[in-house]
Amino acid sequence: MREYGLYIAGEWVGAASGSTFQSFNPYRQQPWATLREASEAEVDAAVRAAQDAYATTWRPMNGAARAEILNRIAALIVENADELARLESTDNGKVIRETRSQMLFVARLFRFYAGYADKIFGSVIPLDQPAIFDFTTREPYGVIGIITAWNSPLSLLANKLPAALAAGNCAVVKPSEHASVTTLEFCKLLEKAGLPAGVVNVVTGGPKVGDAMVKHPGVAKVSFTGSPGVGRIIAATAGQHLKPVTLELGGKSPNIIFEDADLDQATVGALAGIFAATGQTCIAGSRLLVHKRVHDEIVGRLAERAKAIRMGDPLDPATEMGTAANEPQFDRIMAAIDSAKTDGATLVTGGARATGAGLDEGLFIQPTIFSGVTNDMKVAQNEIFGPVLGVIAFETEEEAVAIANGTQYGLASGVWTTDLSRAMRMIPKLNSGVVWVNTYRMVTAQAPFGGVKQSGFGRERGEQGLLEFTTVKNVMIDFSGEKRDPFAVKN
Ligand code: NAD
Numbered sequence: 001m002r003e004y005g006l007y008i009a010g011e012w013v014g015a016a017s018g019s020t021f022q023s024f025n026p027y028r029q030q031p032w033a034t035l036r037e038a039s040e041a042e043v044d045a046a047v048r049a050a051q052d053a054y055a056t057t058w059r060p061m062n063g064a065a066r067a068e069i070l071n072r073i074a075a076l077i078v079e080n081a082d083e084l085a086r087l088e089s090t091d092n093g094k095v096i097r098e099t100r101s102q103m104l105f106v107a108r109l110f111r112f113y114a115g116y117a118d119k120i121f122g123s124v125i126p127l128d129q130p131a132i133f134d135f136t137t138r139e140p141y142g143v144i145g146i147i148t149a150w151n152s153p154l155s156l157l158a159n160k161l162p163a164a165l166a167a168g169n170c171a172v173v174k175p176s177e178h179a180s181v182t183t184l185e186f187c188k189l190l191e192k193a194g195l196p197a198g199v200v201n202v203v204t205g206g207p208k209v210g211d212a213m214v215k216h217p218g219v220a221k222v223s224f225t226g227s228p229g230v231g232r233i234i235a236a237t238a239g240q241h242l243k244p245v246t247l248e249l250g251g252k253s254p255n256i257i258f259e260d261a262d263l264d265q266a267t268v269g270a271l272a273g274i275f276a277a278t279g280q281t282c283i284a285g286s287r288l289l290v291h292k293r294v295h296d297e298i299v300g301r302l303a304e305r306a307k308a309i310r311m312g313d314p315l316d317p318a319t320e321m322g323t324a325a326n327e328p329q330f331d332r333i334m335a336a337i338d339s340a341k342t343d344g345a346t347l348v349t350g351g352a353r354a355t356g357a358g359l360d361e362g363l364f365i366q367p368t369i370f371s372g373v374t375n376d377m378k379v380a381q382n383e384i385f386g387p388v389l390g391v392i393a394f395e396t397e398e399e400a401v402a403i404a405n406g407t408q409y410g411l412a413s414g415v416w417t418t419d420l421s422r423a424m425r426m427i428p429k430l431n432s433g434v435v436w437v438n439t440y441r442m443v444t445a446q447a448p449f450g451g452v453k454q455s456g457f458g459r460e461r462g463e464q465g466l467l468e469f470t471t472v473k474n475v476m477i478d479f480s481g482e483k484r485d486p487f488a489v490k491n
Helices: 040-058 063-079 081-092 096-114 153-158 161-166 181-192 207-215 228-240 263-279 292-307 327-342 397-405 420-429 462-467
Strands: 002-004 006-008 011-013 020-025 030-036 132-140 143-147 170-174 200-202 221-225 245-248 254-257 287-291 346-349 368-371 388-394 412-416 434-437 470-478
Touching: 002 181, 006 040, 020 081, 030 081, 030 181, 040 143, 040 170, 040 200, 040 207, 063 081, 063 096, 063 161, 063 181, 081 096, 081 153, 081 181, 096 153, 096 161, 143 161, 143 207, 153 161, 153 181, 161 170, 161 462, 170 207, 181 200, 207 228, 221 228, 228 245, 254 263, 254 397, 263 287, 263 292, 263 388, 263 412, 287 292, 287 397, 292 346, 292 368, 292 388, 327 388, 388 397, 397 420, 412 420, 420 434
Parallel strands: 002 030, 143 170, 143 221, 170 200, 221 245, 254 287, 254 412, 287 388, 368 388, 412 434
Antiparallel strands: 006 011, 006 200, 020 030, 132 470, 346 368
């Protein structure tokens, strides 16, 4: 058993001195780490440490010096990528071939935002008035409260933290209670990189800890990744405190295959959309819209490949699909499969717990495909966050657009076609924050990412992701030397 405390003001607060909880390895179905449940007083201490660091070290530091530290963090992540990947795969059952590349991407994001740290500009604005000089600056907020989900703890953190730090903010981070280990291990690298104490603090625990962060008057902005249900609670609480929030929430993303698509590419895109990461990804292409003319061909190809997906030890590089990340999630996925059967969808393949050599202990679920799905079924409307695909047949572009937009979500959409005009027609009609054409699940440092509707608001990654952690200050300097009428506004 590993043991972790809280990381506050550059010090480890021992796990044993307060109440604790356990993190489970979903492959072995055994507890493997003991963690500390932070109290309200400890959340307060973490916020105060961040406020102090903001005032005394991080904000006063120039951008180039901040960049140097962020680059050192990136180098240490690369050096420790194998170990971090191993720990994350142990904590949440995601296959090592994905967590390994995720760690390199985490480092990439630190480097990407390090590049911005000394290039955050305002602008000079010409006014109607002569003799007034107007300019803007981009200021950090202060302390950012970061709350993340369990499916990719360090990647989700890296979508937020390096941008926040580059802009001069400090942070209090709360990872999911289901997978906190790598976020805590990461703090050891921050220390090694020379990040001043208190710039990043980590408090662990469940909803109460997150709630205390959102309510804390010292937290100036909240950046959240998680479910729409919790997103709504956080937005409401933040609203009470008039605090800005960024919400990265769930999805029910349509992956649309037209009859003129390259079917080899589209099949790979559909598989990546739903079975990569065991479907436990916000951008899962969980609704596959297929033109009637190629429907049977696509469903046949997908079923064949789905049956051959290699499940097993997440730490084995040959494994293609890992476990459900935790027991409540396993139960939710199985319940969603049952409800699709009850609603009359046609089970093509899967539909049960996966058993057999190397699988019996872990929370494995067969890659599952339903055809004959209509957009009003629960399998088409509710985010499952698991390896469950609903295939919906369509005939016209208009029908595809109506089905694609016909959920409460709007995170991503995929379009597969060799007709450029069709792709260009589809892009403005799809109501989602991301549109992929002839690719799916493509994640880059430069491109902004985020949703519309119940998938949230605000953007991460790219320049937009940086600007989310800054606020604009406008400055006017009157150099006319005139005395003005105190009772008339000057414009
Ligand atoms: P969740 O909403 O249950 O929990 C997320 C985090 O919020 C956890 O750290 C949890 O402890 C905390 N939390 C719970 N209640 C809280 C409260 N009242 N106040 C403050 N914090 C609270 O989500 P999950 O089950 O961990 O993750 C799955 C969800 O995350 C899915 O809906 C998925 O789509 C979404 N997700 C979105 C993205 C994205 O970038 N859009 C990425 C990954 C996951």
